[in-house]
Amino acid sequence: MMQKLDDLFTQFQSELKDCKNKQEILNLKPKYLGKKGEISNILKSLKDATAEQRKEIGPKSNEVKQNIEQLCAKSLQNFEIEEINQKLAKNKIDITMTNSVKEMGLRSTGYHPVTLIQREVEDIFLSMGFEILDGPHIEDDYHNFEALNIPSDHPARDMQDTFWFKDSVHLLRTHTSTIQVRGMEMEGRKPPFKFVGPGKVFRCERTDASHEMVFHQIEGMMVGEDVSVSHLIYFMKTLLSQIFKKDVEVRLRPGFFPFVEPGFELDIKCLICGGKGCSVCKHTGWVELLPCGMVHPNVLKYGNIDTDKYNGFAFGLGLDRLVMMKYGIDDIRHLHGADLRFMTQFHSF
Numbered sequence: 603m604m605q606k607l608d609d610l611f612t613q614f615q616s617e618l619k620d621c622k623n624k625q626e627i628l629n630l631k632p633k634y635l636g637k638k639g640e641i642s643n644i645l646k647s648l649k650d651a652t653a654e655q656r657k658e659i660g661p662k663s664n665e666v667k668q669n670i671e672q673l674c675a676k677s678l679q680n681f682e683i684e685e686i687n688q689k690l691a692k693n694k695i696d697i698t699m700t701n702s703v704k705e706m707g708l709r710s711t712g713y714h715p716v717t718l719i720q721r722e723v724e725d726i727f728l729s730m731g732f733e734i735l736d737g738p739h740i741e742d743d744y745h746n747f748e749a750l751n752i753p754s755d756h757p758a759r760d761m762q763d764t765f766w767f768k769d770s771v772h773l774l775r776t777h778t779s780t781i782q783v784r785g786m787e788m789e790g791r792k793p794p795f796k797f798v799g800p801g802k803v804f805r806c807e808r809t810d811a812s813h814e815m816v817f818h819q820i821e822g823m824m825v826g827e828d829v830s831v832s833h834l835i836y837f838m839k840t841l842l843s844q845i846f847k848k849d850v851e852v853r854l855r856p857g858f859f860p861f862v863e864p865g866f867e868l869d870i871k872c873l874i875c876g877g878k879g880c881s882v883c884k885h886t887g888w889v890e891l892l893p894c895g896m897v898h899p900n901v902l903k904y905g906n907i908d909t910d911k912y913n914g915f916a917f918g919l920g921l922d923r924l925v926m927m928k929y930g931i932d933d934i935r936h937l938h939g940a941d942l943r944f945m946t947q948f949h950s951f
């Protein structure tokens with residue numbers, strides 16, 4: 603009987619070798635290990651064996667069972683690995699394929715024009731000795747309003763303009779002026795300093811050719827001893843002439859913003875219509891480009907700056923409008939349209 607078990611195992615091994623797929627193994631297994639399988643048959647005939655023989659055959663048959671079990675499992679696993687390898691070979695992803703994007707009829711798009719202009723503006727300010735700072739999109743009442751001297755009854759706090767969170771404390775920042783507050787708060791920050799802070803801002807407004815709910819600004823702030831309006835004008839003129847690569851006609855009007863005193867509106871002659879009037883300049887010939895002013899002492903006080911010794915200027919430049927002027931785009935909604943025919947027209951750096 604011991605010999606029978608050995609023969610059975612040899613027979614199993616040769617049959618397993620002939621299996622060509624998982625199913626054949628699954629069919630083979632019960633032939634040996636099933637209730638009516640070969641091993642059970644052998645064990646059934648144990649009743650005729652002597653006590654001594656039984657002692658030997660019991661463990662031996664268990665051993666053969668285990669070996670068959672293990673070999674089946676191993677072969678099944680081998681077939682599975684082979685299947686996976688075949689699938690991988692078929693669905694190969696070539697991660698080095700970027701060069702053939704053109705052959706596939708796809709186009710690469712380059713950078714978004716707002717990104718391009720933001721980088722250009724940043725470079726100009728870096729070259730003039732400004733730092734570049736960042737701030738969070740989700741802000742609180744303090745940084746967006748209070749520390750900027752915007753009293754609680756100011757219309758800018760109106761629910762129509764601001765996306766508030768349910769807690770009535772947090773909001774999506776409505777302007778990058780928050781970066782003024784964050785910049786002054788930074789550890790070790792002492793005047794004199796000058797920095798710019800670009801980023802997205804959010805307003806709960808109706809969209810039209812010149813308004814979007816999400817747009818981009820770059821905030822600027824310079825604080826030191828004896829900072830004057832002429833410093834402000836100098837930096838703004840340098841910036842605009844470098845961006846437009848020519849002298850740009852500007853005008854200054856008084857403007858009210860709670861965080862500056864005096865406050866100004868710096869307008870440029872509309873570069874789209876040359877001053878004749880179009881939808882971008884609302885048919886006035888001038889585009890409001892750059893609100894600015896001398897930092898209100900209250901704002902400096904919130905920033906723990908000694909107002910007897912220091913003063914400063916600040917400005918908030920709308921980047922989307924700048925892009926529109928520079929590239930002659932007459933509707934701000936193109937900038938969020940993700941239309942490749944539009945996006946591919948701009949040169950990357």
Ligand code: DAH
Nearest residue numbers: 777779893894895916917918
């Ligand atoms: N934060 C203002 C806005 O979004 C723009 C602004 C006006 C920024 C005057 C300034 C400033 O820094 O001095 O409407």
